[in-house]
Amino acid sequence: MSIFFGKKRCCRPVGVKVGVLALQGDVAEHIAAFRGALADRPGSSVVPVRQARDLAGLDALAIPGGESTTISRLIGKNGLHEPLAEFAGGVFATCAGMVLAADRVDDARVRPLSLIPMHVARNAFGRQVDSREAFLNVAGLADPFRAIFIRAPVATEVGPGVEVLARIPEGIVAVRSGRHMAFAFHPELGGDLRLHRMFLEGLGV
Ligand code: GLN
Numbered sequence: 716m717s718i719f720f721g722k723k724r725c726c727r728p729v730g731v732k733v734g735v736l737a738l739q740g741d742v743a744e745h746i747a748a749f750r751g752a753l754a755d756r757p758g759s760s761v762v763p764v765r766q767a768r769d770l771a772g773l774d775a776l777a778i779p780g781g782e783s784t785t786i787s788r789l790i791g792k793n794g795l796h797e798p799l800a801e802f803a804g805g806v807f808a809t810c811a812g813m814v815l816a817a818d819r820v821d822d823a824r825v826r827p828l829s830l831i832p833m834h835v836a837r838n839a840f841g842r843q844v845d846s847r848e849a850f851l852n853v854a855g856l857a858d859p860f861r862a863i864f865i866r867a868p869v870a871t872e873v874g875p876g877v878e879v880l881a882r883i884p885e886g887i888v889a890v891r892s893g894r895h896m897a898f899a900f901h902p903e904l905g906g907d908l909r910l911h912r913m914f915l916e917g918l919g920v
C-alpha cells in the first residue's frame with residue numbers, strides 16, 4: 716500500500732511566473748534567458764508586461780536594458796509608475812533597468828522607481844570606451860562572470876541593506892537588495908545563466 720495519500724501537491728515543485736517589462740529594449744533576450752533558467756521548473760512561465768494588469772500573479776519582473784529615458788517616459792504614459800514602484804515580487808534589473816530601479820539618478824529625464832536605495836550615474840564609462848567586456852568576480856559565484864557592458868551606468872552610492880556583489884574602478888556594477896538584483900551589465904546576453912539562477916533562488920518560490 717502506498718504511504719502517500721491524496722494528490723501529493725505538497726512535494727511537487729511549483730512553477731515560477733516571471734514578467735519582462737516590454738516597453739523598449741532587449742525584451743526578447745530577457746524572455747529567452749529566463750525561459751532557459753526556468754527550463755527545469757515545470758509549470759513556469761515568462762510573459763511580457765505592458766500594462767499594470769500584466770503584473771498580477773508575477774513572482775518576479777525583469778526590467779531590461781535599453782534607453783532609460785525612453786523606458787521612463789513609456790512607464791509614465793502607460794500608467795505604470797506606481798504599479799511598478801509597488802511591485803511585491805523580486806526585480807531583476809539590467810543596465811537601463813538598473814537606472815530605473817534606483818532611487819536617485821543623475822538625469823532628471825528619468826523618474827526612478829525607487830526599488831533599490833542607490834544613486835546611479837548613466838553612461839558612466841565616457842564616450843571613448845562606451846562598451847566593453849570584463850571578467851568580473853561576483854560575490855556568490857565560484858568563477859568570474861563574462862560581463863558585457865553597453866553604455867553602462869554605475870551605482871556611485873548604495874543605501875543601507877544593499878549588498879554590493881561586484882565593483883570595477885568606475886563604480887558598483889552589481890547589487891542585491893532583498894529579493895531585487897541590479898546589474899550595470901547584461902547577464903541576459905552571453906548565455907551564462909548563473910546570475911538568473913542566483914536571483915531565482917533568492918525569490919524563495
Ligand atoms: N545608457 C543607457 C541608459 O542610460 C543604458 C544602456 C543599456 O541599457 N545598454 O538608458
